[in-house]
Amino acid sequence: MTPEPMPSAAELLAFYLEAGVDCALAEAPIDRLAEEAAADLAPAAAPPRRPLGVAESVPAAAMARTDAAPAPDVAILSAREAAATAASLEDLRALLEAFEGCALKNTATRLVFADGNPQARIMLVGEAPGRDEDIEGRPFVGRSGKLLDLMLKAIGLDRNSVYIANVIPWRPPGNRTPTPQETQICLPFIRRQIELVDPDILVTLGNPSTQALLQTREGIMKTRGRFMEYDTGSRRIKAMPTFHPAYLLRSPAFKRHAWLDLRAVRRALTATTA
Numbered sequence: 696m697t698p699e700p701m702p703s704a705a706e707l708l709a710f711y712l713e714a715g716v717d718c719a720l721a722e723a724p725i726d727r728l729a730e731e732a733a734a735d736l737a738p739a740a741a742p743p744r745r746p747l748g749v750a751e752s753v754p755a756a757a758m759a760r761t762d763a764a765p766a767p768d769v770a771i772l773s774a775r776e777a778a779a780t781a782a783s784l785e786d787l788r789a790l791l792e793a794f795e796g797c798a799l800k801n802t803a804t805r806l807v808f809a810d811g812n813p814q815a816r817i818m819l820v821g822e823a824p825g826r827d828e829d830i831e832g833r834p835f836v837g838r839s840g841k842l843l844d845l846m847l848k849a850i851g852l853d854r855n856s857v858y859i860a861n862v863i864p865w866r867p868p869g870n871r872t873p874t875p876q877e878t879q880i881c882l883p884f885i886r887r888q889i890e891l892v893d894p895d896i897l898v899t900l901g902n903p904s905t906q907a908l909l910q911t912r913e914g915i916m917k918t919r920g921r922f923m924e925y926d927t928g929s930r931r932i933k934a935m936p937t938f939h940p941a942y943l944l945r946s947p948a949f950k951r952h953a954w955l956d957l958r959a960v961r962r963a964l965t966a967t968t969a
């Protein structure tokens with residue numbers, strides 16, 4: 696059999712790009728396979744340091760993993776404990792900056808915490824930051840953010856009158872879909888963020904945000920456009936699932952549905968003011 700020709704550097708780069716690998720994490724390549732072989736030969740290593748925010752009570756065995764991130768159940772527990780201690784949005788941001796339980800933090804450039812007005816009566820929650828957000832450190836600043844701004848403008852709102860965040864505050868590498876574990880680890884933080892902002896209306900943008908926050912298994916085609924209830928921990932508020940602007944960019948025919956959803960939000964907002 697004739698061996699396959701070696702791919703050129705350009706072909707390899709194109710392959711990586713296609714697979715979602717679109718940014719370098721370090722100056723020099725790291726051979727992880729060589730690292731693993733060396734670890735197999737080395738005497739038993741000292742237990743990994745306890746990640747910040749993980750409770751003392753976590754059993755040592757549960758932490759005994761070979762990489763820096765703790766097991767997902769330990770990380771979820773530690774996220775819950777950490778988020779519950781945040782007395783303000785500033786506290787919460789600082790806790791997230793110090794949290795070591797989510798491996799996405801290691802590949803993201805920075806934390807993307809929030810944008811807009813923390814006193815707003817409407818809070819919008821997306822899925823996770825993309826490339827532009829990762830660079831700038833603010834949610835929804837790329838193409839879908841521009842569309843979101845237009846959608847808000849259509850109902851007389853802007854970033855001074857809404858508060859915007861994501862379920863996941865770190866960009867997943869190559870914009871891949873966050874894993875269910877990553878979502879569960881980040882969930883206590885966004886829940887606390889919603890509780891601290893205390894909006895009258897929550898808008899979940901897209902399926903992942905809707906399913907994670909409103910605990911439904913139904914898809915966005917079914918959930919959108921109907922007010923649901925969200926328990927902030929201190930009160931029950933209205934929640935409106937609607938399409939994610941990135942989806943609307945790909946499927947503009949659904950823009951009119953999103954427009955109807957946002958008009959319903961506007962009406963509900965006016966009704967709660969009256």
Ligand code: URA
Nearest residue numbers: 821822823824834835
């Ligand atoms: N998509 C999201 O869900 N959030 C962002 O911040 C940007 C794009």
